[in-house]
Amino acid sequence: MAFDYPSKLRAYEAALQRTKDALREDDRDNGTLFLDKAVSLSAELAANAAIAEFQVRFKKEHDQLLKIRGLLEKGENPFLKTKTVTPSSPKSEQKDGEPATTGFFKTEVPSVTLADVAGLEDVKEQIRINVLLPLQNPDLFYKYKSDAGARIVMYGPPGCGKSFVAEAIAGELKCHYAVIVVPDILDKYVGEAPKRLKAIFEEAERYDNVLLFFDEIDSMCASRDSDESTHTKDILNTFLTCMSGFKPKGKALKVIIGATNRPWALDAALVRGQRLDTAIYVRLPDEKARAFFVDKEFAKFPDAFEGSDLTKEYVIQATEGWSGADIKTILDQAKTRTLNRVIRDQLPPGQFYKVSKDDFDAALAAHHNVVNPEMLLRYEAFEKGVGL
Ligand SMILES: Nc1ncnc2c1ncn2[C@@H]1O[C@H](COP(=O)(O)OP(=O)(O)OP(=O)(O)O)[C@@H](O)[C@H]1O
Numbered sequence: 534m535a536f537d538y539p540s541k542l543r544a545y546e547a548a549l550q551r552t553k554d555a556l557r558e559d560d561r562d563n564g565t566l567f568l569d570k571a572v573s574l575s576a577e578l579a580a581n582a583a584i585a586e587f588q589v590r591f592k593k594e595h596d597q598l599l600k601i602r603g604l605l606e607k608g609e610n611p612f613l614k615t616k617t618v619t620p621s622s623p624k625s626e627q628k629d630g631e632p633a634t635t636g637f638f639k640t641e642v643p644s645v646t647l648a649d650v651a652g653l654e655d656v657k658e659q660i661r662i663n664v665l666l667p668l669q670n671p672d673l674f675y676k677y678k679s680d681a682g683a684r685i686v687m688y689g690p691p692g693c694g695k696s697f698v699a700e701a702i703a704g705e706l707k708c709h710y711a712v713i714v715v716p717d718i719l720d721k722y723v724g725e726a727p728k729r730l731k732a733i734f735e736e737a738e739r740y741d742n743v744l745l746f747f748d749e750i751d752s753m754c755a756s757r758d759s760d761e762s763t764h765t766k767d768i769l770n771t772f773l774t775c776m777s778g779f780k781p782k783g784k785a786l787k788v789i790i791g792a793t794n795r796p797w798a799l800d801a802a803l804v805r806g807q808r809l810d811t812a813i814y815v816r817l818p819d820e821k822a823r824a825f826f827v828d829k830e831f832a833k834f835p836d837a838f839e840g841s842d843l844t845k846e847y848v849i850q851a852t853e854g855w856s857g858a859d860i861k862t863i864l865d866q867a868k869t870r871t872l873n874r875v876i877r878d879q880l881p882p883g884q885f886y887k888v889s890k891d892d893f894d895a896a897l898a899a900h901h902n903v904v905n906p907e908m909l910l911r912y913e914a915f916e917k918g919v920g921l
């Protein structure tokens with residue numbers, strides 16, 4: 534009987550999930566049972582996968598699962614270990630009654646860096662001069678400037694890398710990094726949001742190098758003249774006060790980054806000098822940036838792409854007007870279409886199709902572009918006319 538790849542894959546994923554669930558509860562009997570199932574299914578999938586990429590993936594997962602089994606046999610449960618990487622230790626000790634952390638700071642350093650960011654040279658430049666230079670060459674930097682850090686607001690259409698850049702900067706600096714999605718604190722902590730915000734800044738003060746990323750910052754910054762609720766005004770005022778006190782001391786780096794899709798909604802008080810004084814338009818990827826995504830994807834999956842009638846140049850041209858996030862999704866959906874054809878046609882092990890131009894065109898046609906020309910005109914007008 535032919536190897537039923539989809540149902541084996543489903544069984545494997547279910548076994549993996551059950552293994553994790555059981556071991557997280559420290560239920561070692563069931564954990565070992567499901568783990569054994571996952572071990573044997575991963576071996577079957579590795580042996581029968583049609584695409585070399587998948588053979589490698591399942592073999593790697595199989596080896597990892599064997600390692601987990603080895604640990605369990607020694608009486609260790611790796612799922613109970615909490616992995617926390619603390620990039621630098623808090624400066625001051627925790628006072629009695631003060632919460633240890635606000636929960637907004639990440640406990641692990643992101644693995645991405647600026648080298649993973651396509652395009653956006655102006656953001657990278659700002660960060661190189663104001664943040665990386667003082668770290669790497671303090672003697673030179675402090676001849677010209679008395680403190681280091683950056684206060685940037687990034688604006689632009691969805692999916693073009695605003696959040697990704699913030700993560701990459703934190704990865705580059707290996708610093709304490711908090712992501713605060715402003716509407717979340719407004720919704721979750723009604724009446725409490727200013728207090729939460731203060732606590733975040735207080736926690737940030739305890740660290741040397743730190744990056745605070747405020748996503749959807751416009752939701753706290755509706756113009757003060759508008760008829761916003763007191764609630765929103767309170768949080769904006771708190772933010773302004775906290776930001777004024779949040780200054781680099783000594784050679785510590787203090788970075789604040791805001792991101793928004795609606796720069797025109799920002800309060801003038803927030804974006805004037807000494808506050809978030811550098812505004813950067815995070816635009817749709819240009820040809821060079823699109824080539825970055827396409828090169829990376831083709832290099833990562835050479836079996837899937839090399840030698841196909843789908844060329845890099847074609848993808849780069851066809852994706853003009855799409856965001857980085859969309860380009861990634863479209864390529865991914867094109868691969869899914871190819872994979873479905875391989876499974877449907879029951880190709881023998883070792884044989885597979887390339888991602889064809891048809892697969893790609895179909896994936897592109899099926900995808901909806903949320904970025905429209907009117908939206909772009911509005912950002913461009915904002916960039917040229919209003920400035921900050
Ligand atoms: N310039 C880029 N460089 C590298 N990856 C990118 C870039 N733009 C988008 N991406 C990819 O797309 C994903 C989504 O992008 P991201 O979340 O950073 O967009 P965003 O601008 O923050 O969107 P939103 O306005 O919806 O919050 C990222 O995780 C990344 O994988």
Ligand SMILES: [Mg+2]
Binds near residue numbers: 695696748792
């Ligand atoms: Mg984002």
